[in-house]
Amino acid sequence: MTTVLAVFRNEIGRLFSLRPVVSVVVVAAAVYAVFYPQPYLNEALRKVPIAVVDQDRTQASRELARLVDATPDVAVAQVLPDVPTAQREVYARSVFGILLIPRHFERDLLHGRTSPIALYADASYFLMYQRMNGAVTAVSRTLGTSFEVARLVGLGVDLPVAEAATDPMPFIPVPLFNPQGGYATYILPAALVLILQQTLLIGVGLLGTLPGGAAIAVGTSRRFGDLAYESIATVAGKLLAYLAAEALIVATYLIGLPYLYGIPRLGSVATILAFALPFTLAVGALGLLVAAALRKPLAVQLVFAAIGLPFFFLAGFAWPAEAMPLAVRWVAKLLPSTLAIDGLVDVAQLGASLSDVRGEFLGLWLLVAVYASIAVVIEFNNRRRASTPAPVRGTS
Amino acid sequence: MQRRDRERPGFSLVFWRELAWLRRRPLLLMLTVVIPLGLMLLLTAILSAGLATRLPIAVLDLDGSELSRSVIRAVDATPDTAAVLHVAELSEGRHLIVARKIRGLLMLPRNLERDVFAGRRPEVVFFYNTQTFTVGNLVLRGANAAIPTVAAGIRISLRTAEGQPVEEAQAAITPIPLQTHALFNSTLNYVHFLLAALLPAVLQTLVVTTMAYAVGLDVETRHRFAVLRRLGRGLVPAMFGKMLPYTILFLSMLGIADAVLFRFLELPLRGDPALLVFAGVLFVLACQFIGALLALLLRQAAVAVSIATLLTAPAFGFMGIGFPRLGMNQFAYGYGELLPGTWYLMARIDQTIRGTPLDLSWKPILVLVGFVIALISISTLRVWKMRGSSEGGAP
Numbered sequence: 022m023t024t025v026l027a028v029f030r031n032e033i034g035r036l037f038s039l040r041p042v043v044s045v046v047v048v049a050a051a052v053y054a055v056f057y058p059q060p061y062l063n064e065a066l067r068k069v070p071i072a073v074v075d076q077d078r079t080q081a082s083r084e085l086a087r088l089v090d091a092t093p094d095v096a097v098a099q100v101l102p103d104v105p106t107a108q109r110e111v112y113a114r115s116v117f118g119i120l121l122i123p124r125h126f127e128r129d130l131l132h133g134r135t136s137p138i139a140l141y142a143d144a145s146y147f148l149m150y151q152r153m154n155g156a157v158t159a160v161s162r163t164l165g166t167s168f169e170v171a172r173l174v175g176l177g178v179d180l181p182v183a184e185a186a187t188d189p190m191p192f193i194p195v196p197l198f199n200p201q202g203g204y205a206t207y208i209l210p211a212a213l214v215l216i217l218q219q220t221l222l223i224g225v226g227l228l229g230t231l232p233g234g235a236a237i238a239v240g241t242s243r244r245f246g247d248l249a250y251e252s253i254a255t256v257a258g259k260l261l262a263y264l265a266a267e268a269l270i271v272a273t274y275l276i277g278l279p280y281l282y283g284i285p286r287l288g289s290v291a292t293i294l295a296f297a298l299p300f301t302l303a304v305g306a307l308g309l310l311v312a313a314a315l316r317k318p319l320a321v322q323l324v325f326a327a328i329g330l331p332f333f334f335l336a337g338f339a340w341p342a343e344a345m346p347l348a349v350r351w352v353a354k355l356l357p358s359t360l361a362i363d364g365l366v367d368v369a370q371l372g373a374s375l376s377d378v379r380g381e382f383l384g385l386w387l388l389v390a391v392y393a394s395i396a397v398v399i400e401f402n403n404r405r406r407a408s409t410p411a412p413v414r415g416t417s
Numbered sequence: 418m419q420r421r422d423r424e425r426p427g428f429s430l431v432f433w434r435e436l437a438w439l440r441r442r443p444l445l446l447m448l449t450v451v452i453p454l455g456l457m458l459l460l461t462a463i464l465s466a467g468l469a470t471r472l473p474i475a476v477l478d479l480d481g482s483e484l485s486r487s488v489i490r491a492v493d494a495t496p497d498t499a500a501v502l503h504v505a506e507l508s509e510g511r512h513l514i515v516a517r518k519i520r521g522l523l524m525l526p527r528n529l530e531r532d533v534f535a536g537r538r539p540e541v542v543f544f545y546n547t548q549t550f551t552v553g554n555l556v557l558r559g560a561n562a563a564i565p566t567v568a569a570g571i572r573i574s575l576r577t578a579e580g581q582p583v584e585e586a587q588a589a590i591t592p593i594p595l596q597t598h599a600l601f602n603s604t605l606n607y608v609h610f611l612l613a614a615l616l617p618a619v620l621q622t623l624v625v626t627t628m629a630y631a632v633g634l635d636v637e638t639r640h641r642f643a644v645l646r647r648l649g650r651g652l653v654p655a656m657f658g659k660m661l662p663y664t665i666l667f668l669s670m671l672g673i674a675d676a677v678l679f680r681f682l683e684l685p686l687r688g689d690p691a692l693l694v695f696a697g698v699l700f701v702l703a704c705q706f707i708g709a710l711l712a713l714l715l716r717q718a719a720v721a722v723s724i725a726t727l728l729t730a731p732a733f734g735f736m737g738i739g740f741p742r743l744g745m746n747q748f749a750y751g752y753g754e755l756l757p758g759t760w761y762l763m764a765r766i767d768q769t770i771r772g773t774p775l776d777l778s779w780k781p782i783l784v785l786v787g788f789v790i791a792l793i794s795i796s797t798l799r800v801w802k803m804r805g806s807s808e809g810g811a812p
Contacts, residue, residue, distance in 0.1 A: 044723055052727060058736045059749040111600065111779045112767075130592060137594045144599035145612055145766050146741050151554060154597050165593040172589070185536035187590070189527070189571050192558055192564040193540045197514060198548040204740050207550040219730075319719055320444050323630055324452060326726040327622035330615065330733055333461045339739075340607070341520075341552045342471040349462045364516070370548050371515045373623035388716075 024237060024251065028258025029265075031236035032228065039231055041318060046224035047330070050270050053216045054278055062282070064203035069152045070098035071105040071142075073116035080247050081127035081301070085164060089120060094156040104141075111143055118153040133172060148204075184334040189217055198371050199285070206284050211338045211362045213274045214300075217267075218358045219329050221304045222311055225263060226321035229312020239407045253279040256309065256393055263305035264298075271297050275365065287372030295375060296364050299385035303357035306392035313399045337363045360384045426650040431658025434648060435631075439662060448627045449663060453670040456619050460612060461603035461677065467608040471499035472556050474521035475510050478503060482530035484571075488541065490521055491567045497559030514546050521545040521556040534570060602768045608682045614738045614762050616674040621704050621758040622729040624667050628708025629725040631663065633718025642803065652800045660705055667701045687772025692782065693765065699785035700761035707757070711801045733755050745770055760784045 036042055071084045090097040098116050101107045107119040119141040129136035138161060142153040166187050173183035199206045228234060236258065237251050276316050279286055315321045334340055335353040342350055353359045364381030367373035375382060439445050474492065478485050493500040501519065504510045510522035522544040526532075532539040543560045547553035569590055576586035602609050635645045647653020676695075678684040686693070694715045712721040734740065735753040742753050763781040767773035 041719060041723070049723075050726060053731065057731045057734070058739055059752070060737075060742075060745045061748055062749075063744050066741060069743065088706050095603055109774070109777065112771065112773045114763075119613070133589065133592075135588045135594055136592060137596060139596045139598065141598045141600050144602040144605055145610065145770055146738070147605065148739070148742070149741055150599060150605070158597070159593055161593045161595040165591055168592040169589065172592075185538050186572060188568070189533050189536070189538060189575065190564070190568045191538055191540050192561070192568070194541045194560065195542055195543050195544050195549070196547040196553065197511065198546050199550075199553075200547070202547045202553075204550070204744075207548060208734075208739075210548075282671050319630065319722065322722045322726065323444065323448055323626055324717065325451070326626040326722070326730060327456060327619050329730055330622075331456050331463070332461050332620055334460060334615070338549060339551060340464060341469050341472065341549070342613075343472060344466040346465065351461075352459075366548060367515055367517075371546075373515050377512070377515060 024254040024412070025258040025261070028236040028255050029262045032259045032262035033046075033266055035228055035231075035233055036224070036262065039228070039233075039347070040320075041231070042224050042227045045220055045227060045322075046266065046270070050216070050220045051273070053220070055275070057212060057216060058205060058209055058278075058282055061205035061208055062203050065154055065201065066095050066148050068096040069094060069118070069149050070096050070116045071120055071153060072101050072110055072116040073097050073120045073122065074101050074104055074107050075122045076103075076124045076195040077122050077126040079127035079129055082122040085122060085126075085160070086120070088160045088164060092156040092160065094152040108141075111141075117146065117149045118157075120157060130168060162165045165241065178343070193385070198287075200266060206370075208339075209282060209284055210279060210366050211336065214328060214362045214365055215329060215333050217271060217274050217301075218304050218356075218361070219325065220270075221263065221267060221301070222308045223239050223321055223325050225259075225305055225308025226311040226315060226325070228259075228319050229309055229315055237403055238274040241408070242404070243408050247406065248401055248404050250395075251369055252397045252404060255400050256306075256396045260302055260305045260393065263308070264301055269303050271301055275369065279369065281299075284370070286369050288368040288370070292368050292375055293365065296361075296368050296378065296382060296385075299382065299389050300357055300361040300365070303361075303385050303392060306389055306396055307357060308390055309396040310399070313396070325394055332356060332358055335359060338362050338366070354384070355388070357385060357388055360388070426648050427647060428654035431645065431649045431655050432661055435659055435662045439641040439666075445627075445631065447594045448623065448630070449666040450670070453620060453623050453651065453667070454673065456623075457616050457670070457674050460615050460619065461682075464612040464615075466605055467612075467682070468496075468604070469552065469555055469607075470496050472497060472520045472552060472559070473501040473518070474523060474556055474560075474647035475502050475504045475513060475519045476500050477505075477507060477510055477522060477524045479527040480525050480529040484530035484533060484567075485525040487570075488525060488529075488564060488567050489523070491563040492560055495559040495563050497555050497564070509664075510544065514544065517549075520549075520552050521560065523560065523757060528699065534575075534728050545807070572623065587622070601772075609676075609684050612682070613678055613684055613765070613769065614736070615733070616678070617731045617761055617765065618673065618736065618758055620667065620671060620674075621700075621732060621756070622726070624663075624701060624704035625708040625711075625729045626722050626725045628660075628663060628705045629711045629721035630708075630718050632659065632709040633716075633721045634710035635659065636712055636716055636803070637718055646804065652804055653797060656709075656796065656800060660702075663705060664698075664701055668697060671697050671701065671765065685770055685772075686768070687770065688768030688778065689775060690768070692775075692778060693768040696761055696764035696768070696782050696785060699789050700757050703785060703788040703792060705787065706796055710792060710799065711795050713796060713803065729756075735759070736762055738762065757785060757788055760788070 075082050086097055089095055110116045121139040127135050140157045142150045145148045168186045170183045174180060237255060242248050242251060275297055276290055317323060336359045360381040364378040368377050476489050489500050492498055513519045514522060524542045526539050529539050541564055545553050546554050572590045573586045577583055599605060636642050645655050646652050649658055679686055708725055711725050715721045735749055735756060736751060738761045742750055760781040767778050
């Protein structure tokens with residue numbers, strides 16, 4: 022136990038004194054906490070500018086354009102004479118959609134004929150497309166229904182009957198979570214988990230590749246039992262050190278930041294922290310393997326610089342796991358972030374209990390066990406090699 | 418190798434020395450070839466399906482009538498959703514949504530059929546989860562397409578029962594039909610929307626950090642800086658000889674990614690290929706010189722790499738693909754403006770899926786030209802200044 026404690030104290034001292042490590046684990050974590058969420062802080066995309074090509078120029082067509090403009094999602098930015106002119110504005114990105122109201126729109130409507138309208142919506146940005154399509158569809162349905170009801174009433178049908186005839190089976194979509202469909206609410210809980218993983222992985226990778234990591238002298242013991250004990254104590258001490266050092270950062274990222282950014286939380290703090298425990302340990306253990314594989318601090322920094330983005334998509338959050346090839350889904354399971362994003366979002370945002378996410382929870386503990394065991398084996402081999410009579414070189 | 422050693426100092430000597438470095442240093446080769454290809458392959462594999470279809474939803478059918486079954490069939494028939502199981506209770510369905518076993522729950526109330534035909538307007542409720550944004554919106558799209566279709570059938574049958582001819586009834590139920598045309602990406606394919614943008618985004622981070630490292634190695638000590646200058650016979654040829662091998666390598670990576678996108682993933686190339694390539698060259702150069710400039714200013718490879726990572730790793734969100742820049746706050750909009758990737762992605766979308774007319778294509782490309790000129794000028798100035806100080810302090 023004293024050996025574990027010695028390793029723990031040595032590692033925690035290094036964590037807060039080695040400049041490259043501090044700048045990743047503490048400084049970068051602080052910077053990302055402010056910097057990363059910036060694009061999403063407005064939560065919703067509103068007032069997507071569209072052009073109206075009104076070939077009818079009647080009261081009804083202007084009323085339609087006004088109703089579209091009045092929706093929160095879309096704004097009529099320009100009224101243009103023809104479609105080719107409007108198309109150029111779409112190419113120039115000054116508008117993202119064209120609402121075409123053809124001639125005789127009002128006449129057909131008043132004569133009880135169908136009076137179609139068309140929306141040309143830019144689908145090179147999906148969120149814009151979705152907003153425009155949703156808003157204009159809703160307006161055309163509402164306006165169409167009111168015309169249909171008016172016609173039926175005009176024919177002498179009672180209002181309730183007319184309403185039932187136009188909308189006999191209302192469709193009510195109910196979003197269970199993130200009801201406003203906020204973008205920050207969607208992306209931040211997952212992204213914050215990923216940032217935690219990235220900063221800790223790089224930090225542990227740096228600690229393992231910078232000198233001074235061996236708290237127990239290497240090359241002194243020869244016996245298998247001593248070597249095994251030293252290896253296990255080293256890995257355990259280090260993991261505990263990372264856990265202690267990260268405790269505040271993890272709590273800030275998983276509870277403090279979502280609170281500050283106004284992201285609804287349904288789960289209890291205790292459950293979130295309980296789930297964060299195996300996550301932090303798994304990332305720390307994986308970091309030990311990263312250090313062993315990459316060996317140089319700069320290599321750790323460089324290899325992990327661009328890997329965050331693929332890791333994010335691997336998590337099956339932004340893009341459904343159902344649509345990924347099976348092999349990719351298995352690779353994804355090797356990353357703590359995949360299980361942790363699923364589990365932590367379920368716990369924090371959906372209010373799941375620990376037993377609801379026991380699959381992810383146990384999966385993370387399994388990752389801890391596997392990665393820590395491999396780290397012990399690597400540590401053991403290093404120690405045995407150092408203790409063989411061949412040219413001995415202490416790494417401490 | 419021998420012949421090269423005897424080569425006269427100048428641009429090409431630095432160029433060949435850099436290539437020899439790339440051969441000898443596995444880390445550099447990994448950063449310029451293995452990791453870009455590996456990460457791009459991984460992203461391609463993740464998103465290769467392009468469309469997420471038949472997402473599983475559950476049904477809580479409390480009616481069990483002909484009508485409720487036809488609603489279920491309609492929801493199952495949309496490309497977006499598949500009705501995979503029946504649940505007995507609302508809580509069970511909610512539980513399955515939380516566990517992500519299903520992506521939505523359709524609830525058909527008791528006496529649905531009877532109430533519909535009695536004009537009591539019973540509600541069909543669809544529960545879904547927008548915490549997972551994309552999936553939530555996809556299943557909603559499916560349900561939203563299917564249920565009004567069934568309702569339309571009922572409305573027609575209500576009218577024909579009153580003696581109205583079918584065509585007339587069809588016309589009467591949708592006075593204002595909306596035809597929506599998805600411009601540029603008519604199938605709403607995620608490969609063409611997201612993957613095509615993600616690959617350059619990953620490359621942006623890789624180019625900036627790798628150049629911060631590679632240039633950092635040469636400017637970390639005055640000695641190495643002086644060696645580079647002598648090899649290049651002047652700083653400017655040395656600088657370009659140093660950069661060019663990476664320009665070629667990273668452009669090849671971008672080329673490989675694009676070849677896969679165009680050949681196998683059917684990304685359309687509706688614009689001008691020459692313009693696309695030109696924009697690609699400018700993009701790589703701009704990223705390279707951002708990395709180089711960081712190294713020149715900070716003079717330590719490790720610090721330059723950290724700052725480069727800090728600036729570019731979160732860049733994708735600022736480039737306005739997932740969440741458009743239109744909706745961002747001032748800071749995020751402004752930061753996006755400073756990233757070469759923002760402009761390159763615009764030019765890329767213009768020349769691939771949009772097929773933007775030539776006269777409207779220039780803005781992002783001219784901005785990239787401006788970036789490259791400005792960055793090269795600042796780097797040159799900085800290198801000149803460093804020469805001055807290193808000569809003054811040289812032993």
